[in-house]
Amino acid sequence: MFYCGIDIAKYKHEATVIDGAGAALLDSISFANSKEGCEKLLALFQRLEISKDDLLIGMEATGHYWLSVYGYLLEQGFEVKVINPIQSEAFRKMYIRQTKNDRKDSFIIAQIMRFGQFSATNLSEEVIVAMRQLSRYRLALVDACGDCKRRVIALLDQVFPEYDTLFSDTFGVTSKEVLSQYPTPEDLLSVSTQKLSGLLEKASHGRFGKEKAEQLKAAAASSFGVSFAKDAFAFQIRQLIEQLEFLEGQITELEERISSLLKQTGSYITTIPGIGDTLGAIILSEIGDIHRFDAPNKLVAFAGLDVRVTQSGEFTGTRQKISKRGSPHLRRAIWLAASRAAFCDPILSEYYQSLRARGKHHLTAIGAVSRKLCNTIYTILKENRPWQPVPPRDKKVSNHTEQ
DSSP: EEEEEEOOOOOOOEEEEOOSSSSSSSOOOESSSHHHHHHHHHHHHHTTTTGGGGEEEEEEOTTHHHHHHHHHHHTTOOOOEEHHHHHHHHHHHHHHHHOOOOHHHHHHHHHHHTTTTEEEEEEEEEEEHHHHHHHHHHHHHHHHHHHHHHHHHHHHHHOTTTTGGGOOOTTTTHHHHHHHHOHHHHHHHHHHHHHHHHHHHHTTTTTTOHHHHHHHHHHHOOOOOOOOOOHEEEEEEHHHHHHHHHHHHHHHHHHHHHHHHHHHHHHGGSSSSTHHHHHHHHHHHHHHOOOOOOOHHHHHHHHSEEEEEOEEEEOOSSEEOOOOOOOOOHHHHHHHHHHHHHHHHHHHHHHHHHHTTTTOOOHHHHHHHHHHHHHHHHHHHHHTTOOOOOOGGGGOOSSSOOO
Protein backbone atom coordinates (compact mmCIF):
# COMPACT_ATOMS: atom_id res chain seq x y z
CA MET A 1 0.00 0.00 0.00
CA PHE A 2 1.18 3.54 -0.80
CA TYR A 3 0.19 6.85 0.75
CA CYS A 4 0.17 10.36 -0.68
CA GLY A 5 0.01 13.46 1.50
CA ILE A 6 -0.98 16.77 -0.11
CA ASP A 7 -0.29 20.09 1.60
CA ILE A 8 -2.92 22.51 0.34
CA ALA A 9 -2.25 26.15 -0.60
CA LYS A 10 -4.03 28.80 -2.66
CA TYR A 11 -1.96 28.59 -5.84
CA LYS A 12 0.31 25.53 -5.50
CA HIS A 13 0.04 22.27 -3.58
CA GLU A 14 2.85 20.03 -2.37
CA ALA A 15 2.62 16.23 -2.55
CA THR A 16 4.73 13.45 -1.03
CA VAL A 17 4.32 9.70 -1.70
CA ILE A 18 5.53 7.12 0.83
CA ASP A 19 5.48 3.33 0.94
CA GLY A 20 4.09 1.01 3.61
CA ALA A 21 7.25 1.38 5.67
CA GLY A 22 6.97 5.18 5.75
CA ALA A 23 9.84 5.91 3.37
CA ALA A 24 9.41 8.66 0.76
CA LEU A 25 9.67 7.26 -2.78
CA LEU A 26 10.83 10.56 -4.27
CA ASP A 27 11.26 14.16 -3.27
CA SER A 28 7.96 15.97 -2.88
CA ILE A 29 6.56 17.64 -5.98
CA SER A 30 4.79 20.98 -6.32
CA PHE A 31 1.77 21.22 -8.59
CA ALA A 32 -0.57 24.07 -9.50
CA ASN A 33 -4.11 24.33 -8.20
CA SER A 34 -5.52 23.63 -11.66
CA LYS A 35 -6.51 20.76 -13.91
CA GLU A 36 -3.05 20.78 -15.49
CA GLY A 37 -1.47 20.70 -12.04
CA CYS A 38 -3.54 17.68 -11.02
CA GLU A 39 -2.55 15.92 -14.24
CA LYS A 40 1.08 16.41 -13.16
CA LEU A 41 0.26 14.57 -9.92
CA LEU A 42 -1.39 11.72 -11.83
CA ALA A 43 1.69 11.47 -14.05
CA LEU A 44 3.76 10.98 -10.89
CA PHE A 45 1.57 8.06 -9.82
CA GLN A 46 1.95 6.49 -13.27
CA ARG A 47 5.71 6.95 -13.20
CA LEU A 48 5.83 5.21 -9.81
CA GLU A 49 3.53 2.49 -11.19
CA ILE A 50 1.03 2.96 -8.37
CA SER A 51 -2.54 1.86 -9.08
CA LYS A 52 -5.64 3.54 -7.66
CA ASP A 53 -6.42 0.47 -5.56
CA ASP A 54 -3.00 0.61 -3.88
CA LEU A 55 -3.03 4.31 -3.03
CA LEU A 56 -4.64 6.34 -0.23
CA ILE A 57 -4.49 10.13 -0.61
CA GLY A 58 -4.82 12.53 2.30
CA MET A 59 -5.10 16.32 2.57
CA GLU A 60 -6.06 18.95 5.11
CA ALA A 61 -9.28 20.97 5.00
CA THR A 62 -7.44 24.25 4.46
CA GLY A 63 -9.92 27.05 3.80
CA HIS A 64 -11.76 26.23 0.58
CA TYR A 65 -8.67 25.65 -1.56
CA TRP A 66 -8.80 21.87 -1.18
CA LEU A 67 -12.27 21.43 -2.70
CA SER A 68 -11.22 21.52 -6.35
CA VAL A 69 -8.34 19.04 -6.10
CA TYR A 70 -10.46 16.83 -3.82
CA GLY A 71 -13.29 16.72 -6.36
CA TYR A 72 -10.91 16.10 -9.26
CA LEU A 73 -9.20 13.14 -7.56
CA LEU A 74 -12.56 11.61 -6.58
CA GLU A 75 -13.73 11.84 -10.19
CA GLN A 76 -10.56 9.99 -11.23
CA GLY A 77 -11.48 7.13 -8.90
CA PHE A 78 -8.96 7.67 -6.09
CA GLU A 79 -9.68 7.18 -2.41
CA VAL A 80 -9.23 10.56 -0.75
CA LYS A 81 -9.40 11.43 2.95
CA VAL A 82 -9.73 14.98 4.26
CA ILE A 83 -8.52 15.62 7.81
CA ASN A 84 -8.81 18.50 10.24
CA PRO A 85 -5.56 20.56 10.44
CA ILE A 86 -5.62 20.08 14.22
CA GLN A 87 -4.87 16.38 13.72
CA SER A 88 -1.78 17.01 11.61
CA GLU A 89 -0.62 19.63 14.11
CA ALA A 90 -0.79 17.05 16.90
CA PHE A 91 1.13 14.56 14.74
CA ARG A 92 3.75 17.19 13.89
CA LYS A 93 4.56 17.58 17.58
CA MET A 94 5.89 14.03 17.58
CA TYR A 95 8.86 15.26 15.57
CA ILE A 96 11.81 16.76 17.41
CA ARG A 97 12.26 19.53 14.86
CA GLN A 98 8.87 21.14 14.47
CA THR A 99 9.68 23.63 11.72
CA LYS A 100 6.74 24.01 9.39
CA ASN A 101 7.15 23.90 5.63
CA ASP A 102 5.13 22.54 2.72
CA ARG A 103 7.43 19.56 2.04
CA LYS A 104 7.45 18.40 5.64
CA ASP A 105 3.71 18.96 5.96
CA SER A 106 2.90 16.80 2.95
CA PHE A 107 5.16 14.06 4.36
CA ILE A 108 3.42 14.27 7.76
CA ILE A 109 -0.02 14.02 6.13
CA ALA A 110 1.15 10.93 4.24
CA GLN A 111 2.36 9.40 7.52
CA ILE A 112 -1.02 10.12 9.14
CA MET A 113 -2.65 8.20 6.28
CA ARG A 114 -0.21 5.31 6.84
CA PHE A 115 -0.91 5.06 10.58
CA GLY A 116 -4.65 5.44 9.99
CA GLN A 117 -5.17 7.49 13.16
CA PHE A 118 -7.39 10.23 11.83
CA SER A 119 -11.01 11.29 11.53
CA ALA A 120 -11.86 11.97 7.91
CA THR A 121 -14.36 14.45 6.55
CA ASN A 122 -17.08 12.72 4.55
CA LEU A 123 -18.31 14.74 1.59
CA SER A 124 -20.05 11.96 -0.24
CA GLU A 125 -23.42 13.73 -0.13
CA GLU A 126 -23.67 16.77 -2.34
CA VAL A 127 -26.53 18.13 -0.24
CA ILE A 128 -24.22 18.36 2.80
CA VAL A 129 -21.69 20.42 0.82
CA ALA A 130 -24.47 22.68 -0.48
CA MET A 131 -25.85 23.15 3.04
CA ARG A 132 -22.42 23.98 4.41
CA GLN A 133 -21.76 26.54 1.68
CA LEU A 134 -25.14 28.27 2.08
CA SER A 135 -25.04 28.15 5.88
CA ARG A 136 -21.61 29.77 6.02
CA TYR A 137 -22.74 32.36 3.50
CA ARG A 138 -25.76 33.10 5.68
CA LEU A 139 -23.53 33.58 8.73
CA ALA A 140 -21.49 36.10 6.73
CA LEU A 141 -24.66 38.00 5.81
CA VAL A 142 -25.84 37.96 9.43
CA ASP A 143 -22.49 39.45 10.47
CA ALA A 144 -22.85 42.09 7.74
CA CYS A 145 -26.31 42.98 9.13
CA GLY A 146 -24.77 43.37 12.55
CA ASP A 147 -22.15 45.74 11.16
CA CYS A 148 -24.86 47.86 9.49
CA LYS A 149 -26.84 48.07 12.71
CA ARG A 150 -23.82 49.10 14.76
CA ARG A 151 -23.00 51.85 12.30
CA VAL A 152 -26.59 53.14 12.32
CA ILE A 153 -26.61 53.22 16.12
CA ALA A 154 -23.29 55.08 16.17
CA LEU A 155 -24.69 57.70 13.78
CA LEU A 156 -27.97 58.06 15.71
CA ASP A 157 -26.03 58.51 18.96
CA GLN A 158 -24.53 61.60 17.38
CA VAL A 159 -27.37 63.11 15.40
CA PHE A 160 -30.47 61.90 17.32
CA PRO A 161 -29.42 60.36 20.69
CA GLU A 162 -33.03 60.18 21.94
CA TYR A 163 -34.18 57.92 19.12
CA ASP A 164 -33.38 54.60 20.85
CA THR A 165 -36.10 55.30 23.45
CA LEU A 166 -38.85 55.79 20.85
CA PHE A 167 -39.15 52.18 19.59
CA SER A 168 -38.69 48.88 21.40
CA ASP A 169 -36.71 47.68 18.38
CA THR A 170 -34.69 50.29 16.51
CA PHE A 171 -34.52 47.93 13.55
CA GLY A 172 -38.14 46.81 13.52
CA VAL A 173 -40.20 47.36 10.35
CA THR A 174 -41.81 50.62 11.50
CA SER A 175 -38.62 52.14 12.87
CA LYS A 176 -36.67 51.31 9.71
CA GLU A 177 -39.38 52.96 7.61
CA VAL A 178 -39.10 56.14 9.70
CA LEU A 179 -35.29 56.16 9.50
CA SER A 180 -35.27 55.56 5.75
CA GLN A 181 -37.39 58.68 5.18
CA TYR A 182 -36.76 60.93 8.19
CA PRO A 183 -33.37 60.00 9.68
CA THR A 184 -32.65 63.26 11.55
CA PRO A 185 -34.64 65.45 13.99
CA GLU A 186 -34.85 68.17 11.32
CA ASP A 187 -36.37 65.72 8.84
CA LEU A 188 -39.06 64.74 11.36
CA LEU A 189 -39.84 68.35 12.17
CA SER A 190 -40.20 69.17 8.47
CA VAL A 191 -43.04 66.66 7.91
CA SER A 192 -46.62 67.22 9.05
CA THR A 193 -48.07 65.17 11.91
CA GLN A 194 -50.77 63.90 9.59
CA LYS A 195 -48.31 62.60 6.99
CA LEU A 196 -46.08 61.02 9.64
CA SER A 197 -49.14 59.38 11.24
CA GLY A 198 -50.09 57.86 7.89
CA LEU A 199 -46.60 56.41 7.44
CA LEU A 200 -46.63 54.93 10.94
CA GLU A 201 -50.10 53.39 10.54
CA LYS A 202 -49.19 51.76 7.23
CA ALA A 203 -45.81 50.43 8.38
CA SER A 204 -47.12 49.09 11.71
CA HIS A 205 -50.44 47.78 10.35
CA GLY A 206 -52.35 50.12 12.64
CA ARG A 207 -50.33 49.66 15.83
CA PHE A 208 -48.96 53.21 15.70
CA GLY A 209 -50.55 56.45 14.60
CA LYS A 210 -50.97 60.04 15.67
CA GLU A 211 -49.81 59.48 19.25
CA LYS A 212 -46.49 57.98 18.12
CA ALA A 213 -46.09 60.71 15.49
CA GLU A 214 -46.45 63.40 18.15
CA GLN A 215 -43.99 61.55 20.38
CA LEU A 216 -41.43 61.43 17.54
CA LYS A 217 -41.84 65.12 16.76
CA ALA A 218 -41.57 66.10 20.43
CA ALA A 219 -38.34 64.12 20.79
CA ALA A 220 -37.00 65.71 17.61
CA ALA A 221 -37.82 69.21 18.85
CA SER A 222 -35.86 68.71 22.08
CA SER A 223 -33.04 66.58 20.62
CA PHE A 224 -29.51 67.28 21.78
CA GLY A 225 -27.84 65.86 18.67
CA VAL A 226 -25.07 67.52 16.66
CA SER A 227 -26.12 70.63 14.79
CA PHE A 228 -23.69 70.45 11.84
CA ALA A 229 -23.08 68.19 8.82
CA LYS A 230 -26.63 66.87 9.19
CA ASP A 231 -26.99 66.07 5.50
CA ALA A 232 -23.97 63.75 5.73
CA PHE A 233 -25.48 61.93 8.72
CA ALA A 234 -28.85 61.61 7.02
CA PHE A 235 -27.28 60.27 3.81
CA GLN A 236 -25.35 57.59 5.68
CA ILE A 237 -28.34 56.44 7.75
CA ARG A 238 -30.57 56.16 4.67
CA GLN A 239 -27.99 54.12 2.78
CA LEU A 240 -27.30 51.84 5.74
CA ILE A 241 -31.01 51.15 6.25
CA GLU A 242 -31.29 50.34 2.55
CA GLN A 243 -28.31 47.96 2.80
CA LEU A 244 -29.80 46.35 5.90
CA GLU A 245 -33.15 45.66 4.23
CA PHE A 246 -31.40 44.20 1.19
CA LEU A 247 -29.30 41.89 3.37
CA GLU A 248 -32.32 40.80 5.41
CA GLY A 249 -34.15 39.93 2.20
CA GLN A 250 -31.20 37.82 1.06
CA ILE A 251 -31.07 36.05 4.43
CA THR A 252 -34.79 35.19 4.21
CA GLU A 253 -34.29 33.73 0.74
CA LEU A 254 -31.23 31.80 1.92
CA GLU A 255 -33.05 30.34 4.91
CA GLU A 256 -35.81 29.01 2.67
CA ARG A 257 -33.26 27.24 0.49
CA ILE A 258 -31.36 25.91 3.50
CA SER A 259 -34.57 24.52 5.01
CA SER A 260 -35.34 22.78 1.73
CA LEU A 261 -31.90 21.13 1.71
CA LEU A 262 -32.22 20.08 5.34
CA LYS A 263 -35.51 18.32 4.62
CA GLN A 264 -33.76 16.30 1.91
CA THR A 265 -31.36 14.81 4.49
CA GLY A 266 -34.17 13.33 6.57
CA SER A 267 -32.18 14.17 9.71
CA TYR A 268 -33.76 14.27 13.17
CA ILE A 269 -31.49 17.14 14.25
CA THR A 270 -34.39 19.61 14.52
CA THR A 271 -36.28 17.43 17.01
CA ILE A 272 -33.73 18.53 19.63
CA PRO A 273 -35.00 21.51 21.69
CA GLY A 274 -33.22 24.72 20.75
CA ILE A 275 -32.34 23.57 17.23
CA GLY A 276 -34.40 24.80 14.27
CA ASP A 277 -33.77 24.50 10.55
CA THR A 278 -31.08 27.19 10.38
CA LEU A 279 -28.95 25.96 13.29
CA GLY A 280 -29.70 22.34 12.40
CA ALA A 281 -28.32 22.83 8.89
CA ILE A 282 -25.12 24.42 10.24
CA ILE A 283 -24.58 21.68 12.82
CA LEU A 284 -25.33 18.82 10.44
CA SER A 285 -23.22 20.17 7.57
CA GLU A 286 -20.24 21.06 9.76
CA ILE A 287 -20.23 17.64 11.45
CA GLY A 288 -20.62 15.70 8.21
CA ASP A 289 -20.44 11.99 8.98
CA ILE A 290 -21.10 11.51 12.70
CA HIS A 291 -19.50 8.05 12.54
CA ARG A 292 -16.04 9.59 12.25
CA PHE A 293 -16.38 10.48 15.95
CA ASP A 294 -16.14 7.42 18.18
CA ALA A 295 -17.30 9.24 21.31
CA PRO A 296 -19.23 12.41 22.25
CA ASN A 297 -16.13 14.05 23.71
CA LYS A 298 -14.51 13.88 20.27
CA LEU A 299 -17.40 15.94 18.88
CA VAL A 300 -17.05 18.38 21.79
CA ALA A 301 -13.35 18.82 20.94
CA PHE A 302 -14.09 19.19 17.22
CA ALA A 303 -16.45 22.06 18.05
CA GLY A 304 -13.78 23.65 20.27
CA LEU A 305 -16.07 23.49 23.30
CA ASP A 306 -13.74 21.33 25.41
CA VAL A 307 -12.34 22.95 28.54
CA ARG A 308 -8.76 24.20 28.50
CA VAL A 309 -7.01 24.10 31.87
CA THR A 310 -3.88 26.21 32.43
CA GLN A 311 -1.21 24.18 34.20
CA SER A 312 2.48 24.86 34.86
CA GLY A 313 4.55 22.87 37.33
CA GLU A 314 2.55 22.60 40.54
CA PHE A 315 0.20 25.42 39.49
CA THR A 316 -3.20 24.54 38.09
CA GLY A 317 -5.47 27.38 36.98
CA THR A 318 -8.95 27.52 38.47
CA ARG A 319 -10.47 29.61 35.67
CA GLN A 320 -11.50 27.20 32.94
CA LYS A 321 -12.06 28.41 29.39
CA ILE A 322 -13.15 26.59 26.25
CA SER A 323 -10.34 25.77 23.83
CA LYS A 324 -12.01 27.41 20.79
CA ARG A 325 -10.17 25.01 18.51
CA GLY A 326 -11.91 23.12 15.74
CA SER A 327 -14.82 24.43 13.70
CA PRO A 328 -15.85 28.00 14.64
CA HIS A 329 -19.08 27.65 12.64
CA LEU A 330 -20.11 24.51 14.53
CA ARG A 331 -19.16 26.08 17.86
CA ARG A 332 -21.21 29.19 17.12
CA ALA A 333 -24.29 27.16 16.13
CA ILE A 334 -24.13 24.84 19.16
CA TRP A 335 -23.59 27.80 21.49
CA LEU A 336 -26.67 29.56 20.10
CA ALA A 337 -28.70 26.35 20.34
CA ALA A 338 -27.54 25.85 23.94
CA SER A 339 -28.57 29.42 24.79
CA ARG A 340 -32.09 28.48 23.72
CA ALA A 341 -32.11 24.94 25.10
CA ALA A 342 -31.08 26.23 28.54
CA PHE A 343 -34.59 27.67 28.82
CA CYS A 344 -36.74 25.27 26.77
CA ASP A 345 -35.28 21.80 27.40
CA PRO A 346 -36.40 20.62 30.87
CA ILE A 347 -33.20 18.69 31.63
CA LEU A 348 -30.77 21.27 30.26
CA SER A 349 -32.75 24.08 31.90
CA GLU A 350 -32.49 22.33 35.27
CA TYR A 351 -28.78 21.80 34.69
CA TYR A 352 -28.27 25.46 33.73
CA GLN A 353 -30.18 26.70 36.79
CA SER A 354 -28.18 24.42 39.09
CA LEU A 355 -24.93 25.87 37.77
CA ARG A 356 -26.20 29.42 38.22
CA ALA A 357 -27.32 28.59 41.76
CA ARG A 358 -23.76 27.45 42.50
CA GLY A 359 -22.49 30.87 41.47
CA LYS A 360 -21.34 30.03 37.94
CA HIS A 361 -21.33 32.90 35.43
CA HIS A 362 -24.00 32.79 32.71
CA LEU A 363 -21.39 32.17 29.99
CA THR A 364 -19.73 29.41 32.00
CA ALA A 365 -23.12 27.75 32.47
CA ILE A 366 -23.96 28.05 28.75
CA GLY A 367 -20.57 26.50 27.93
CA ALA A 368 -21.43 23.52 30.13
CA VAL A 369 -24.90 23.26 28.53
CA SER A 370 -23.22 23.35 25.11
CA ARG A 371 -21.15 20.30 25.98
CA LYS A 372 -24.26 18.48 27.22
CA LEU A 373 -26.02 19.45 24.00
CA CYS A 374 -23.13 17.98 22.01
CA ASN A 375 -23.80 14.68 23.75
CA THR A 376 -27.45 14.86 22.73
CA ILE A 377 -26.58 15.72 19.13
CA TYR A 378 -24.10 12.85 19.03
CA THR A 379 -26.69 10.36 20.31
CA ILE A 380 -29.50 11.49 17.98
CA LEU A 381 -27.31 11.49 14.87
CA LYS A 382 -25.50 8.27 15.75
CA GLU A 383 -28.70 6.36 16.46
CA ASN A 384 -30.64 8.18 13.71
CA ARG A 385 -33.73 8.66 15.84
CA PRO A 386 -35.82 11.63 16.99
CA TRP A 387 -35.20 13.30 20.34
CA GLN A 388 -37.70 12.34 23.01
CA PRO A 389 -38.33 13.98 26.39
CA VAL A 390 -37.18 11.83 29.27
CA PRO A 391 -40.00 10.62 31.56
CA PRO A 392 -39.55 11.87 35.15
CA ARG A 393 -39.39 8.32 36.50
CA ASP A 394 -36.75 7.23 33.98
CA LYS A 395 -34.16 10.00 34.09
CA LYS A 396 -31.31 7.51 34.00
CA VAL A 397 -32.14 6.73 30.37
CA SER A 398 -31.52 10.01 28.65
CA ASN A 399 -30.85 11.63 25.31
CA HIS A 400 -28.21 13.65 27.15
CA THR A 401 -25.61 10.92 27.23
CA GLU A 402 -22.78 11.67 29.64
CA GLN A 403 -19.21 11.51 28.41
